Amino acid sequence: MKKRILTGDRPTGNLHLGHLVGSLQNRVALQEEYDTFILIADVQALTTHFEQPEKITENVYAVALDNLSVGLNPEKASLFVQSMVPTIAELTVFYSMLVSVNTLRHNPTIKTEAANYGYEDMTYGFLGYPVSQTADITFCNANLVPVGEDQLPHMELTKKIVRRFNDLYKTNVLTEPEAMLSACPRLVGLDGNAKMGKSLNNAIFLCDTEEMVKAKILSAKTDPQRINVKDKGHPDVCSAFSYHKIFNPDECENICESCKQAQVGCVDCKNNLFKKVNALLKPIRQKREYYEAHPNLVREILVAGTEKANTIGQETVAKVKEAMKINHFGG
Ligand code: TRP
Numbered sequence: 001m002k003k004r005i006l007t008g009d010r011p012t013g014n015l016h017l018g019h020l021v022g023s024l025q026n027r028v029a030l031q032e033e034y035d036t037f038i039l040i041a042d043v044q045a046l047t048t049h050f051e052q053p054e055k056i057t058e059n060v061y062a063v064a065l066d067n068l069s070v071g072l073n074p075e076k077a078s079l080f081v082q083s084m085v086p087t088i089a090e091l092t093v094f095y096s097m098l099v100s101v102n103t104l105r106h107n108p109t110i111k112t113e114a115a116n117y118g119y120e121d122m123t124y125g126f127l128g129y130p131v132s133q134t135a136d137i138t139f140c141n142a143n144l145v146p147v148g149e150d151q152l153p154h155m156e157l158t159k160k161i162v163r164r165f166n167d168l169y170k171t172n173v174l175t176e177p178e179a180m181l182s183a184c185p186r187l188v189g190l191d192g193n194a195k196m197g198k199s200l201n202n203a204i205f206l207c208d209t210e211e212m213v214k215a216k217i218l219s220a221k222t223d224p225q226r227i228n229v230k231d232k233g234h235p236d237v238c239s240a241f242s243y244h245k246i247f248n249p250d251e252c253e254n255i256c257e258s259c260k261q262a263q264v265g266c267v268d269c270k271n272n273l274f275k276k277v278n279a280l281l282k283p284i285r286q287k288r289e290y291y292e293a294h295p296n297l298v299r300e301i302l303v304a305g306t307e308k309a310n311t312i313g314q315e316t317v318a319k320v321k322e323a324m325k326i327n328h329f330g331g
Contacts, residue, residue: 002034002035003143004034004037004140004143005030005035005036005144006036006037006038006039006136006137006145006177007037007038008038008041008082009040009063010042011041011042011060011063012048013062014205015063016198016205017203017204017206017277018195018196018203020206022187023147023148024067025184027072027146028072028073031076031077032076034144036072036076036078037077037078038080038305039080039082039136040063040081041082042057043088043089044082050125060081060302065292065298068287069207069284069287070284071287074301074304078304078305078308080306082136085139085309085310087313087316088132088136088139090317091313091317091320092131092132094165095131095135095161095165098165099160099161101127104127104128104131104157109150110127110129112150114126130157134162137177138161138174138177139312140312141175141316143178144180145158145177145179146179148182151179152179152181159177162176163176165323171319171323173316184246188239189239190216204217204277207285210281210282213277214274217270218267218270218271220239220243220270221238222239222266223235223237223238226262226266229262231262232259232261234259235256240270240273241269244269247276248272248273255269
């Protein structure tokens with residue numbers, strides 16, 4: 001039997017180049033070899049956006065389109081919506097008994113995110129989202145979970161819950177998953193920020209038009225000390241150069257030297273970069289256009305993926321309840 005992969009995206013906005021190199025390309029490659037599940041984590045997104053649920057709803061299809069446009073193949077991968085799989089919520093409740101509040105409070109990702117959102121008194125749902133994420137992963141007994149580094153504390157928790165459950169109820173119904181980190185370093189923002197972010201106003205989105213991508217690349221932050229073309233550049237502090245490293249690896253060394261020697265100007269360098277990035281995005285745009293022209297197809301893909309997730313989730317919950325001896329009506 002094929003091993004199973006599960007990973008997910010919060011539908012809080014369109015996905016960008018950082019997602020592409022950090023996780024989307026990876027999952028598209030892995031779908032050939034693994035039974036793949038891609039979760040659209042709308043319930044998890046509510047932990048930070050519960051006051052604007054409509055923002056989440058409008059992004060469910062956006063994230064589905066992003067995944068399909070980069071080459072996720074619905075024949076090989078199941079794309080599904082978290083809130084439509086109630087067994088995930090059920091498992092969350094059972095797992096919540098096996099985790100202490102202090103463990104969650106000490107989770108470094110929770111701490112950082114709570115500080116970023118300015119939560120002084122965070123909700124129970126936000127504090128507990130790593131428990132819900134454990135249910136996301138274990139409802140289908142995923143073996144591998146491709147994630148970014150910030151998700152590693154959640155993966156540790158998932159393993160802990162799985163071991164605790166299996167030990168306590170003397171069973172092996174739950175599979176202990178492994179995290180899989182992307183080989184690609186995190187993409188910096190166009191503004192030089194350490195992270196390209198959905199809502200940081202520094203991202204190139206997969207759905208951006210050619211013109212938008214060009215304008216964004218031309219506006220990318222470069223070496224602030226290089227004011228005139230004749231000034232020697234410092235590629236290490238230039239966000240455009242950091243993109244060359246990823247999107248233009250063959251010319252990267254030359255570009256580095258030419259910049260240091262002031263043999264190439266920023267505009268030429270960026271136009272070159274634009275060509276490379278645009279070549280990468282062009283087929284993605286074309287696929288997106290196709291799916292945009294067939295909205296019913298996207299809906300059908302989500303419905304079919306969600307149906308498959310529900311079947312598997314019901315099997316898992318049945319086994320979980322059996323292990324916990326929760327069967328009060330017999331049968
Ligand atoms: N927390 C993840 C993120 O913010 C999204 C996510 C939700 C996820 N459920 C998951 C990732 C399960 C991996 C597995 O990126």
